[in-house]
Amino acid sequence: MASAIDFYFDFSSPYGYFASTRIDELAAKYGRDVEWHPILLGVVFKTTGSAPLPQIPMKGEYSRRDFERSARFHAIDYQEPTAFPIPTQAAARAMLWVQSKAGDDRAIEFAKALFRAYFVENRNIGDPEVVAAVGTALGLDGAALSAGMNSTAVKDQLRAETDLAMAKGVFGSPFVIVDGEPFWGFDRFDQVEALLRDGRV
Amino acid sequence: MASAIDFYFDFSSPYGYFASTRIDELAAKYGRDVEWHPILLGVVFKTTGSAPLPQIPMKGEYSRRDFERSARFHAIDYQEPTAFPIPTQAAARAMLWVQSKAGDDRAIEFAKALFRAYFVENRNIGDPEVVAAVGTALGLDGAALSAGMNSTAVKDQLRAETDLAMAKGVFGSPFVIVDGEPFWGFDRFDQVEALLRDGRV
Numbered sequence: 001m002a003s004a005i006d007f008y009f010d011f012s013s014p015y016g017y018f019a020s021t022r023i024d025e026l027a028a029k030y031g032r033d034v035e036w037h038p039i040l041l042g043v044v045f046k047t048t049g050s051a052p053l054p055q056i057p058m059k060g061e062y063s064r065r066d067f068e069r070s071a072r073f074h075a076i077d078y079q080e081p082t083a084f085p086i087p088t089q090a091a092a093r094a095m096l097w098v099q100s101k102a103g104d105d106r107a108i109e110f111a112k113a114l115f116r117a118y119f120v121e122n123r124n125i126g127d128p129e130v131v132a133a134v135g136t137a138l139g140l141d142g143a144a145l146s147a148g149m150n151s152t153a154v155k156d157q158l159r160a161e162t163d164l165a166m167a168k169g170v171f172g173s174p175f176v177i178v179d180g181e182p183f184w185g186f187d188r189f190d191q192v193e194a195l196l197r198d199g200r201v
Numbered sequence: 202m203a204s205a206i207d208f209y210f211d212f213s214s215p216y217g218y219f220a221s222t223r224i225d226e227l228a229a230k231y232g233r234d235v236e237w238h239p240i241l242l243g244v245v246f247k248t249t250g251s252a253p254l255p256q257i258p259m260k261g262e263y264s265r266r267d268f269e270r271s272a273r274f275h276a277i278d279y280q281e282p283t284a285f286p287i288p289t290q291a292a293a294r295a296m297l298w299v300q301s302k303a304g305d306d307r308a309i310e311f312a313k314a315l316f317r318a319y320f321v322e323n324r325n326i327g328d329p330e331v332v333a334a335v336g337t338a339l340g341l342d343g344a345a346l347s348a349g350m351n352s353t354a355v356k357d358q359l360r361a362e363t364d365l366a367m368a369k370g371v372f373g374s375p376f377v378i379v380d381g382e383p384f385w386g387f388d389r390f391d392q393v394e395a396l397l398r399d400g401r402v
Contacts (some may be wrong), residue, residue: 048258057249058372072309073392073402171259182263187388191274201274 004033008165008175010041011088011125012052014067015076015186017115019174021076022189024108028120030196032178036108037197038092039162041173048171052085070186077120086118086126090149093158097148098140106140113138205234206393209376211242212289213253215268215279216387218316220375222277223390225309231397233379237309239293242374244271244315249372251311253286271387278321287319287327293351294359295332298349299341307341314339 007023009016020036027034045051046050053063064080071078091114099107117123117134125131128146136142148154167173176183176192181201183192194201207226210217221237228235246252254264265281272279291313300308318324318335326332329350337343349355366376370383377384377393382402384393395402 044259048260050257056251058367058370059249062370062372062385065383066385066389068304069392069402073395166259169259169263171263182266184267185388186264187386188267191270194274201270 001091002030002032003179004035006037006168006177007034008037008039008170008173008177010039010173011111011114011118012085013041013173014119015070017078017119018070018074018076018186019114019176019189020115021172022074022186023176026189026193026196030193032196034108036095037105037161037165038088038095038111038158039104039165039170039173040092040158042087043124043159043162044123044166044171047166050171054084074186076187077116079120079122081118081122081124083126086124088126090128090131090156091125091153093149094128094135095146096161097135097151097154098135100154101108101144101148102140106138110135110138110140203231203233204380205236207238207369207378209240209371209374209378211240211374212292212312212315212319214242214374215320217374218279218320219271219275219384219387220377220390221313221316223275223387224375224377227390227394227397231394233397235309235391237296238362238366239296239312239359240292240371240374241289241359243288244360244363245367245372248367250373256379257375262376272345275387278317278319280323282319282323282325284327285332285338286324287325289327290359291329291332292326294350294355295329295336295346297358297362298346298352298355299336301350301355302345303341307339311336311339311341325387340376 004025009020023034054060095107095111098110113134114125118125123130128149132142132146135145172184174186178192178195181195191201206228210221224235255261296308296312299311314335315326319326324331333343333347336346344398373385375387379393379396392402
């Protein structure tokens with residue numbers, strides 16, 4: 001099987017959420033697996049000097065409109081969350097913990113449930129208790145999950161994962177790397193597909 | 202005929218150039234005219250706190266790659282200019298002057314020639330003499346063009362056009378407004394087309 005696709009995202013990123021609803025299906029169409037990498041965009045922004053879209057003059061108002069319009073255009077369930085953006089340490093750490101304890105498939109299922117809780121059900125996954133509740137609903141051990149996401153090991157891992165992503169050139173969400181080729185944004189999925197299909201773009 | 206589409210761009214913007222090769226054809230397909238608006242992104246960036254892509258850490262390297270890849274993907278002639286980005290006052294003022302003297306169609310023909318000179322032929326249109334030469338090749342009066350682009354009236358107009366664009370929410374290049382709906386980026390042309398075709402997106 002050809003190399004897995006690396007998919008980087010922040011749980012507070014609407015475009016990251018949009019990508020999360022399509023990446024597995026797109027990869028599977030071309031016989032690829034996907035490795036899901038939660039990262040902290042806040043850490044990345046310290047390097048690039050950027051900020052969450054809603055906080056940037058002019059871009060902020062446009063972005064909210066574009067989130068809703070792009071969701072409609074791509075037929076993706078979306079409701080603008082009341083709290084936005086939010087800290088995503090808890091969600092990202094929890095996903096890494098699930099991955100280490102229950103494997104990739106469970107972790108991806110959990111990540112999708114977290115995205116859906118936030119961007120469809122308007123639940124604030126910035127709150128560790130909400131993160132644990134989403135896990136519990138999937139049959140995960142909520143108490144173990146809460147302890148796990150607060151462990152030093154998982155905190156260190158998330159920091160290292162984010163640093164590693166930046167070392168690979170990742171600076172936004174979603175960010176996809178296919179066979180060394182980097183793609184920033186859900187709006188590059190047409191080019192991602194061209195590369196998967198033709199071997200070049 | 203339905204309202205014209207407003208198309209805003211900076212002459213130093215590769216994505217603006219890509220859009221310039223497609224906007225007229227796209228609009229004509231749905232019976233629309235296009236009003237071309239050169240603006241100065243440098244002025245806009247003072248408000249948004251942004252900077253030219255190549256100057257942003259990490260994004261810069263990616264962007265160069267994305268310019269070339271996106272050009273290939275969309276089958277648009279493109280060669281990365283040696284000087285990039287460049288000041289675009291001369292080009293923008295010259296276009297406004299041509300518009301005032303020779304009308305919209307001539308101004309658009311001139312704008313396309315300027316974009317092509319810069320992004321295909323690697324001529325530095327940041328240089329007013331190159332701008333005049335591009336005009337001369339189209340049969341415009343080079344001396345009058347040089348004088349015109351340095352006139353106070355045209356300088357004032359460009360400042361006012363840029364301010365007006367910002368007042369309408371324009372903060373990037375390309376930026377398209379169709380029936381009040383704003384679209385930022387060449388990668389939103391699929392949504393622009395959906396709006397033109399269906400009356401909503």
